[in-house]
Amino acid sequence: VFNMFKGLVGQKTITAEAMAPVLDKMRDHLIGKNVAADIADQLCTSVATKLEGRVLGTFSGVTSTIRQAIRDSLVQILTPKRRIDILRDVMEAKSQNRPYTITFCGVNGVGKSTNLAKICFWLVENGFRVLIAACDTFRAGAVEQLRTHARRMAALHPPENHGGVKMVQLYEKGYGKDAAGIAMEAINFAREQHIDVVLVDTAGRMQDNEPLMRALSKLIKVNQPELVLFVGEALVGNDSVDQLTKFNQALADFSSMENPRLIDGILLTKFDTIDDKVGASISMTYTTGQPVVFVGTGQTYTDLKALNVQAVVNALLK
Amino acid sequence: MVLADLGRKITNALRSLSNATVINEEVLNSMLGEICRALIESDVNIMLVKKLRENVRASLDLDDMAAGLNKRRMIQSVVFRELVKLVDPGVKAWQPVKGKSNIIMFVGLQGSGKTTTCTKLAYYYQKKGWKSCLTCADTFRAGAFDQLKQNATKARIPFYGSYTEMDPVVIAAEGVEKFRQEGFEIIIVDTSGRHKQEDSLFEEMLQVSNAVSPDNIVFVMDASIGQACESQARAFKDKVDVGAVIITKLDGHAKGGGALSAVAATKSPIVFIGTGEHIDDFEPFKTQPFISKLLGMGDIEGLIDR
Ligand SMILES: Nc1nc2c(ncn2[C@@H]2O[C@H](COP(=O)(O)OP(=O)(O)OP(=O)(O)O)[C@@H](O)[C@H]2O)c(=O)[nH]1
Ligand SMILES: Nc1nc2c(ncn2[C@@H]2O[C@H](COP(=O)(O)OP(=O)(O)OP(=O)(O)O)[C@@H](O)[C@H]2O)c(=O)[nH]1
Ligand SMILES: [Mg+2]
Ligand SMILES: [Mg+2]
Numbered sequence: 001v002f003n004m005f006k007g008l009v010g011q012k013t014i015t016a017e018a019m020a021p022v023l024d025k026m027r028d029h030l031i032g033k034n035v036a037a038d039i040a041d042q043l044c045t046s047v048a049t050k051l052e053g054r055v056l057g058t059f060s061g062v063t064s065t066i067r068q069a070i071r072d073s074l075v076q077i078l079t080p081k082r083r084i085d086i087l088r089d090v091m092e093a094k095s096q097n098r099p100y101t102i103t104f105c106g107v108n109g110v111g112k113s114t115n116l117a118k119i120c121f122w123l124v125e126n127g128f129r130v131l132i133a134a135c136d137t138f139r140a141g142a143v144e145q146l147r148t149h150a151r152r153m154a155a156l157h158p159p160e161n162h163g164g165v166k167m168v169q170l171y172e173k174g175y176g177k178d179a180a181g182i183a184m185e186a187i188n189f190a191r192e193q194h195i196d197v198v199l200v201d202t203a204g205r206m207q208d209n210e211p212l213m214r215a216l217s218k219l220i221k222v223n224q225p226e227l228v229l230f231v232g233e234a235l236v237g238n239d240s241v242d243q244l245t246k247f248n249q250a251l252a253d254f255s256s257m258e259n260p261r262l263i264d265g266i267l268l269t270k271f272d273t274i275d276d277k278v279g280a281s282i283s284m285t286y287t288t289g290q291p292v293v294f295v296g297t298g299q300t301y302t303d304l305k306a307l308n309v310q311a312v313v314n315a316l317l318k
Numbered sequence: 319m320v321l322a323d324l325g326r327k328i329t330n331a332l333r334s335l336s337n338a339t340v341i342n343e344e345v346l347n348s349m350l351g352e353i354c355r356a357l358i359e360s361d362v363n364i365m366l367v368k369k370l371r372e373n374v375r376a377s378l379d380l381d382d383m384a385a386g387l388n389k390r391r392m393i394q395s396v397v398f399r400e401l402v403k404l405v406d407p408g409v410k411a412w413q414p415v416k417g418k419s420n421i422i423m424f425v426g427l428q429g430s431g432k433t434t435t436c437t438k439l440a441y442y443y444q445k446k447g448w449k450s451c452l453t454c455a456d457t458f459r460a461g462a463f464d465q466l467k468q469n470a471t472k473a474r475i476p477f478y479g480s481y482t483e484m485d486p487v488v489i490a491a492e493g494v495e496k497f498r499q500e501g502f503e504i505i506i507v508d509t510s511g512r513h514k515q516e517d518s519l520f521e522e523m524l525q526v527s528n529a530v531s532p533d534n535i536v537f538v539m540d541a542s543i544g545q546a547c548e549s550q551a552r553a554f555k556d557k558v559d560v561g562a563v564i565i566t567k568l569d570g571h572a573k574g575g576g577a578l579s580a581v582a583a584t585k586s587p588i589v590f591i592g593t594g595e596h597i598d599d600f601e602p603f604k605t606q607p608f609i610s611k612l613l614g615m616g617d618i619e620g621l622i623d624r
Binding site for chain 1: 431461
């Protein structure tokens with residue numbers, strides 16, 4: 001029936017010229033939401049390529065067609081291609097009598113140690129025993145910071161509530177020592193003590209700092225953690241792309257391995273500080289193709305959430 | 319160097335004017351587009367960038383302008399003026415006074431580098447012969463006092479703090495009072511990281527400020543911050559009397575354009591920059607020389623004089 005009217009309404013195809021002003025606005029809009037400029041460009045370009053020459057739906061204009069296409073792209077970028085199910089994987093490792101290890105890495109001050117503590121709390125609440133490995137042996141107070149968290153969580157989950165076993169312990173060797181070595185000792189300790197999970201805290205480092213990036217690569221290479229989490233803050237702007245690219249690059253280049261361990265997932269922190277400027281989530285997932293495994297939404301142990309893709313996309317397009 | 323990339327791009331964009339045979343709308347727009355692009359890629363707030371573009375457009379009427387060199391010169395100086403407005407809040411940086419107690423309070427978002435920078439600043443003045451000290455009024459973050467203590471001990475800077483007192487207002491007041499009586503000249507107060515969305519944290523900041531009546535409040539910001547910078551910086555300024563900005567982590571790859579947003583939002587000059595995790599990775603920052611160097615004023619003047 002609709003075919004009959006086609007000629008009457010006039011088939012309109014979408015041209016590059018018609019799209020250009022709308023896409024320009026869209027790009028600025030996304031940048032205003034803190035999507036990195038390059039990524040906003042690439043997104044718009046790919047939508048343009050996809051739509052050019054297409055027949056416009058009878059009841060839709062160029063603007064709404066573009067909006068929908070952008071929405072689809074955003075949803076796709078944020079939707080994990082691969083599910084990371086930590087609780088399941090911890091269970092599996094446990095059944096094989098080996099500890100499950102997560103390494104936290106990222107630039108300075110983004111929230112590695114705090115969110116490590118939140119994940120520790122979450123694991124303990126799920127009945128797993130955790131060992132925190134204090135492998136930031138550089139930054140002043142880093143060890144005491146973790147000790148405080150370990151003590152607090154141990155108080156929330158005392159052995160008497162858990163059949164006499166310590167649910168949270170700290171493995172530390174003070175400052176100035178080799179981080180990779182401490183991580184290894186901690187993992188061995190966990191294996192001997194039948195501790196389920198080892199959470200490895202590392203020092204913050206700038207992605208361009210070659211000696212420090214080499215040291216991180218070594219830590220990951222020699223310890224082969226089950227999960228490498230990149231911790232990035234939702235506040236970060238255009239640097240997000242460079243951070244992730246260079247962390248991955250360093251893990252690949254400095255490992256001298258055929259199949260090096262790269263970043264497996266992203267922990268996006270300080271999500272409570274950015275209102276609707278949620279674009280960093282796009283920049284980070286687009287750059288790596290890896291999912292946002294957790295979102296940090298505050299400074300207490302329970303401020304750890306899963307990413308709500310629809311809510312983020314709505315905020316981006318609002 | 320800081321924002322060097324941005325400076326280069328802007329200089330290149332301005333130079334494109336000299337290379338064009340005629341200066342028409344198209345040339346002007348393309349140059350402005352290039353500059354705005356460079357600013358956005360450096361994390362300058364997009365609203366500020368749009369404003370800059372509008373201001374430049376509003377003060378230029380191509381038809382009305384004389385031809386040739388004069389036209390180029392006018393465009394360049396208008397662009398330059400607007401760029402300077404971004405970096406230069408037009409107020410002089412506060413300076414401590416020798417022989418009296420100068421109280422400096424640090425504020426900023428979580429993890430921006432306050433505690434590290436506190437020690438750097440105390441050390442900077444100590445090396446110049448000022449009697450400097452540190453007070454830790456962060457009772458929230460795990461290990462905050464240990465961090466400051468270890469930094470201060472290493473740098474041989476007297477410090478004050480507590481493992482048991484939980485009220486930052488009490489500690490700040492006690493520490494400042496103690497050091498004032500002991501005749502310290504630079505008394506720096508470190509505070510917890512906070513953000514505008516949490517009222518109680520902002521209220522606490524105001525109370526600490528009221529308790530110690532700082533001579534200057536420094537807003538510490540991370541060079542990598544993106545579009546959220548402007549509204550956060552503005553909120554800090556609205557709550558307490560921020561008088562200076564310090565940008566940290568400029569040793570990384572970030573271009574630090576957020577600093578320009580912070581300057582605009584707080585109407586305060588950038589006074590120091592942090593370029594690493596070590597205590598002497600710290601440089602004073604002076605707006606005017608920076609502008610000439612960064613925005614390539616030398617080059618621009620060269621262009622204009624030709
Ligand atoms: N608002 C908010 N603050 C957070 C969040 N996650 C961490 N923080 C705060 O960010 C600051 C830095 O956190 P840390 O965990 O010490 O960061 P880090 O990456 O370990 O820092 P370095 O080890 O020094 O590189 C602390 O004040 C935390 O409380 C979050 O999700 N929201
Ligand atoms: N590379 C680099 N790292 C820096 C610089 N300034 C601070 N840092 C690092 O950034 C991280 C956070 O610094 P802190 O001084 O703990 O930040 P803060 O603002 O006191 O954090 P909170 O008290 O949790 O809000 C630490 O790892 C510092 O070593 C800098 O200029 N360059
Ligand atoms: Mg840490
Ligand atoms: Mg601090």
